[in-house]
Amino acid sequence: MKEIKFEHVKKSYGDTEVVKDLNFTIKEGERLILLGPSGCGKSTILRMIAGLEDITAGNLFMNGQKVNDIPSGKRNVSMVFQNYALYPHMTVKQNIIYGLKVKKVDKEEIEKRLEFVLEMLQLKGYEDRLPKQLSGGQRQRVALARATVKRSDFFLLDEPLSNLDAQLRVSARKELKKIHEMLGQTIVYVTHDQIEAMTFADRIVLMYNGELQMIDTPENVYHRPANVFTAKFIGSPPTNILEMELGDGSVKIGKQSFLLNDLWKQQISQIGAEELLFGIRPEHTELSAIPLPNGLRGQVKYVENQGDNYGVYLDVDGQELIAMSENGNWHDGQDAYVRPFMEKFHFFFKNTEKNIGYPQQMKVVEELHYLEEGKVTV
Ligand SMILES: Nc1ncnc2c1ncn2[C@@H]1O[C@H](COP(=O)(O)OP(=O)(O)OP(=O)(O)O)[C@@H](O)[C@H]1O
Numbered sequence: 001m002k003e004i005k006f007e008h009v010k011k012s013y014g015d016t017e018v019v020k021d022l023n024f025t026i027k028e029g030e031r032l033i034l035l036g037p038s039g040c041g042k043s044t045i046l047r048m049i050a051g052l053e054d055i056t057a058g059n060l061f062m063n064g065q066k067v068n069d070i071p072s073g074k075r076n077v078s079m080v081f082q083n084y085a086l087y088p089h090m091t092v093k094q095n096i097i098y099g100l101k102v103k104k105v106d107k108e109e110i111e112k113r114l115e116f117v118l119e120m121l122q123l124k125g126y127e128d129r130l131p132k133q134l135s136g137g138q139r140q141r142v143a144l145a146r147a148t149v150k151r152s153d154f155f156l157l158d159e160p161l162s163n164l165d166a167q168l169r170v171s172a173r174k175e176l177k178k179i180h181e182m183l184g185q186t187i188v189y190v191t192h193d194q195i196e197a198m199t200f201a202d203r204i205v206l207m208y209n210g211e212l213q214m215i216d217t218p219e220n221v222y223h224r225p226a227n228v229f230t231a232k233f234i235g236s237p238p239t240n241i242l243e244m245e246l247g248d249g250s251v252k253i254g255k256q257s258f259l260l261n262d263l264w265k266q267q268i269s270q271i272g273a274e275e276l277l278f279g280i281r282p283e284h285t286e287l288s289a290i291p292l293p294n295g296l297r298g299q300v301k302y303v304e305n306q307g308d309n310y311g312v313y314l315d316v317d318g319q320e321l322i323a324m325s326e327n328g329n330w331h332d333g334q335d336a337y338v339r340p341f342m343e344k345f346h347f348f349f350k351n352t353e354k355n356i357g358y359p360q361q362m363k364v365v366e367e368l369h370y371l372e373e374g375k376v377t378v
Pocket of ligand 1: 013018036037038039040041042043044045192
């Protein structure tokens with residue numbers, strides 16, 4: 001089984017714990033993305049898998065075998081680094097096959113694998129060039145090729161596309177997916193780019209401050225965030241998190257309130273919630289210049305042009321709420337009315353910032369057709 005299992009894994013540098021009690025399993029053949037802000041411990045986790053960092057406490061298993069003390073060279077991993085780390089004095093071909101030669105792989109087999117990656121990563125014709133004679137995108141493909149020819153069980157990538165421009169990143173992700181489909185390796189991929197994570201991952205591990213915040217599919221990370229951090233980290237502009245009070249079947253925000261439907265009323269009463277926070281994504285609201293039933297009134301503070309639509313920042317009784325609008329004709333200080341979609345509400349416990357959960361009947365679906373308040377059909 002090409003599986004990686006963390007069992008109470010910790011990593012400290014001196015007195016500083018940079019990875020705290022990790023417990024999760026990376027499944028055979030999956031594309032797992034380690035996502036999180038700078039310094040959260042992503043690279044450290046990847047380097048522990050690669051055997052480039054010691055584990056301070058706990059156990060790490062690969063292929064069912066405990067590998068805490070197994071050196072990197074014996075872990076059946078290949079790794080691609082952010083800076084490519086190509087050998088500058090070797091040609092493209094030499095760079096790609098160097099590892100295989102060291103391992104004394106049969107000559108014919110080396111040629112076969114070389115042909116395969118040159119073809120797949122569009123490097124034909126570049127075999128005899130030195131890295132300095134290549135563009136950034138080509139160098140990155142050579143680094144991918146060098147890791148791919150090893151055909152190891154585990155393919156580890158540390159921000160491999162961050163030096164590429166947006167277009168090249170899209171095509172490189174496609175190539176990576178192709179490699180994955182053909183070779184079926186278990187991929188662990190570090191990035192701080194949520195778009196990369198959402199488009200490439202089977203599952204995402206979201207890290208913050210050395211702690212795992214959530215591990216789940218991109219859909220669930222977006223629609224069912226485990227806590228406030230996840231809700232705010234995923235999505236742009238970030239999820240609105242508002243202070244609220246519970247009224248009688250309603251949510252009070254500042255001096256205003258809107259009614260909850262029966263599903264939410266039941267959910268909230270079931271968990272016996274005390275103090276809650278209310279979450280709603282900017283894209284899950286309706287914004288209007290005229291009052292909306294069951295909505296909130298705010299004043300426009302700022303409008304951000306996002307190309308195909310606008311982020312409108314409102315002051316709602318002293319709290320900021322961002323809504324999306326197709327038109328940019330909003331002016332500062334103007335009254336605006338916003339209605340959060342009930343099917344897209346999130347509630348979090350105020351003390352722990354953990355999600356309270358969702359009514360069972362509210363499925364995670366991409367396309368929803370809104371009828372009226374709180375009623376939804378798929
Ligand atoms: N050799 C080291 N000695 C001391 N502290 C370290 C060492 N390597 C990393 N750290 C610290 O450990 C924490 C996690 O670092 P890590 O590189 O894993 O973060 P990251 O999430 O990959 O960040 P980035 O996205 O910026 O690369 C950081 O606070 C970093 O300063």
